[in-house]
Ligand SMILES: C[S@@+](CC[C@H](N)C(=O)[O-])C[C@H]1O[C@@H](n2cnc3c(N)ncnc32)[C@H](O)[C@@H]1O
Ligand SMILES: Nc1nc2[nH]cc(C(=O)O)c2c(=O)[nH]1
């Protein structure tokens with residue numbers, strides 16, 4: 697059984713696939729935080745910008761089988777999509793707590809490319825088409841290769857230098873959003889920009905969905 701907080705059609709807002717039409721499937725639950733505000737300060741990941749508790753969001757619910765969830769995702773992709781390849785981004789919460797080979801295979805069989813946004817602490821199933829890893833503090837990274845490494849910056853216990861030699865195609869720094877009202881107008885963006893200018897292996901990833909307000 698899969699527990700999904702929300703599922704919706706939008707544009708990927710972040711990283712190398714920013715701007716791409718995508719179905720987002722946000723699984724419930726995370727291994728680094730309960731999702732309750734009273735636990736935030738003592739959690740293994742303390743800066744999360746997302747509500748992943750329960751199954752009550754838009755397009756959320758419980759799905760008993762891979763076929764049922766794949767059908768739900770498929771129905772969110774537009775029927776007139778021209779030459780676009782159907783694309784689903786599994787996020788959360790931590791999607792690797794729930795994503796399995798059967799769900800990936802079912803989505804492939806109906807033409808989807810499968811992307812994942814993970815904190816990198818759990819081993820991924822085979823078959824993922826786009827793997828985005830976003831390390832969190834001192835939590836041990838068990839994934840050392842993928843398509844993009846997207847590090848929220850700054851994190852005292854996870855500096856970019858600790859990841860720069862790993863086997864990823866793209867390296868992004870994403871400014872840490874600490875204020876829902878002021879996501880991109882703050883000193884963090886300037887500091888992140890300065891790091892990318894001084895260390896050009898790293899590119900700036902802004903959360904464009906927050907800037908443009910499309911979800
Ligand atoms: C909510 S997480 C869910 C996926 C997975 N648990 C992870 O951490 O990668 C989705 C993306 O948002 C990023 N993110 C979370 N909180 C953020 C914040 N306050 N500012 C900027 N990016 C954030 C994460 O690093 C990750 O790349
Ligand atoms: N538009 C949009 N793009 C995103 N890219 C990663 C997100 C996430 O929460 O995983 C996200 C999100 O929540 N919305």
Ligand code: SF4
Pocket residue numbers: 726727728729741742743744745746748788789790815832
């Ligand atoms: S690991 Fe991801 S989902 Fe979990 S608390 Fe951190 S940012 Fe949020």
Ligand SMILES: [Mg+2]
Pocket residue numbers: 745746
């Ligand atoms: Mg998000």
